[in-house]
Amino acid sequence: MGTFLVMEPGPFTTIQDRGRWGYQQMGLPVCGALDPLAYRVANLLVGNAADAAVIEFTILGPQLAVMQEADIAVTGAEMEMKLNHKPVPGWQSIRVQPGDLLSFHTLKSGCRGYIAVTGGIDVPIVMGSRSTYVGGKIGGFRGRPLRKGDILKSGTGHLLPTARRMPASHIPSYPGEVLLRAVPGPQDDFFEEGMTTLFRSEYMVTAKADRMGYRLQGNAVTLAEGAPQSIISEPTMPGGIQVPADHQPIVLLVEQTVGGYTKIATVISTDITRIAQATPGDTFRFESVDVDTAHDILREQRQWMRKLMKMME
Amino acid sequence: MTGVLYDRPVYRIAGDRGFLVEYGDRIDPSINEKVRAMSLALERKRPEGVIEVIPTYRSLLLVYDCDNTGPAALKQLLEATERELNDIRIPPPKVVEIPVCYGGEFGPDIEHVAEIHDLSVEEVVRIHSEPEYQIYMVGFTPGFPFLGGLSEALHTPRLKTPRTKVPRGSVGIANEQTGVYPIASPGGWQLIGRTPLKLFDPQREHPILYQAGDLLRFQPISASEYRELEERQER
DSSP states (O other): OOSEEEEEOOSSEEEEOSOOTTOGGGTOOOOSOSSHHHHHHHHHHTTOOTTOOEEEEESSOOEEEEOSOEEEEEEEEEEEEEETTEEOOSSBEEEEOTTOEEEEEEEEEEEEEEEEETTOBOOOOBTTBOOOBGGGTBSTTTTSOOOTTOEEOBOOOOOOSSOOBOOGGGSOOOOSEEEEEEEEOSSGGGOSHHHHHHHHSEEEEEEEESSSEEEEESSOOOOOTTOOSEEEEEEOOTTEEEEOTTOOOEEEOTTOOEEEEEEEEEEOGGGHHHHHTOOTTOEEEEEEOOHHHHHHHHHHHHHHHHHHHHHHO | OOSOEEEEEEEEEETTTEEEEEEESSOOHHHHHHHHHHHHHHHHHOOTTEEEEEEOSSEEEEEEOTTTOOHHHHHHHHHHHHHHGGGSOOOOOOEEEEEEEESTTTOTTHHHHHHHTTOOHHHHHHHHHSSOEEEEEEOSSTTOEEEEOOOGGGOBOOOSSOEEEEOTTEEEEEBTEEEEOSSOEEEOOEEEEEOOSOSBOTTSSSSBSOOTTOEEEEEEOOHHHHHHHHHHHHO
16 A cells, blocks of 8 residues: 555655665766755664665755655754645654645755654665656656655554654754855865865856756866866765866765866765755855865764664664 | 876865865776776775775775774785785776677667768677776666777767667767666767676666676677567566
8 A cells, every 4th residue: 555645746756765876886876865864864863774765856846745654854844734634843753644745845955854753764675775866767666756646555563652853953954055065075176276166166056966966157267387287087975076178166965976077176965964954046155175084074973863763862 | 107106196085974085196007907806805905994995997985884984994904905906906996798799770860970980880889899898897877887998999979969868778888988878878979789688686686787897898799689679678
């Protein structure tokens, strides 16, 4: 039996999980939830395993008819959400019943939302993951974004004994001016002036912003004299800041595999969440950190997540 | 060939999860052989904290988790592995044969390619199916092989207007590159033939039929053989 019937899919709604790691050598991008933090917390709020699959939506959420009793939690972008036409809050568990209608309205801040459900969304595991890779038409729900009339099933899980809620002070805010910390490299030695430019300028998110990457607009990031325009194609990591021939940086994200342009720096893992929640017109600033600092920040965030887990259980 | 490898590898930081090591700065079979040897040696070691080793034309990208390793440990690991390379046996690369039906509906650009180079269609087929191409890297789309070794006699510019949909299995040429599309995608390569083989199938135990470092040969087949192979695969 199904858990949700998709009444309206929203502009771009897919099934995602922690990602398809370990298959990049075969040419598969990692995919997965673009905002790993909101994804992780959504699952935590309904008592799921850390790698359970969720619904990721973009700008506007889907309309879902509930077919089976379950706990759900919605995290990520701040928006008006209703259950049976009455407002309900995000970042906490909500018990839903067959016949309930979940709908989303005005987006207030952020860009991507996550809907977790008891047991996780149940779609076949393809190459180690339930994530949708739309470009390759694999994973998720039939390898594609959700459509009207799709019926989503969920895995086995237990309803929560008591409701869970993210402490208000822990709920992230998504300002339009975003600071991103980045580690110089892998091709930092191709830049001189350009490095200073990148870390001292403000860049605007253009309309070309999706799960493959965010194209930015701002001061030209120039290559050092004599540095080649492009490099021999090599694999890319999510967060890599690529500088193509027009000198306007692109932050590469989870649906990229290889690239032939130099990458001046790489946004740290913990800050990818801030990119995932940025929309065209928002601005990015970059701050340089070294790799050890990036690891400290990542470990701190993992520690914080463990604390949060304990607090809720 | 000597002198194409760097005297010392170049190590690069690719964020807080990626560590890159480069062995040279050009597309060259001997650099790629080194990459292949290192990649196989590392795979056997299964070092802690290393999530994936991705071979490229001239480098390796190590994807790692900082809870179990870091750039300093990875540099040591790579240096130690390099020292051990002489003592371990690296198996010879696999030769993968890909049956291709050249020309006709499967290779709509083959006559154009022949014309540009003042060759007959038969000569294009012979020249293209002769070499064992080195698979330098796999990527761009699932299973897409970046091949080295296309004869200069067939170097052909891309189409002026890319096709919005290139059928799965299409074999094409773009400048000094040749390759085959494992999934249907847009593309501007000159199409000279098509393989009935499913080069990428996520449901198979081995979703792709080769890995970086292997050799690939195109085996000319007739249209009826193409249909036969296609049917056999569907069953």
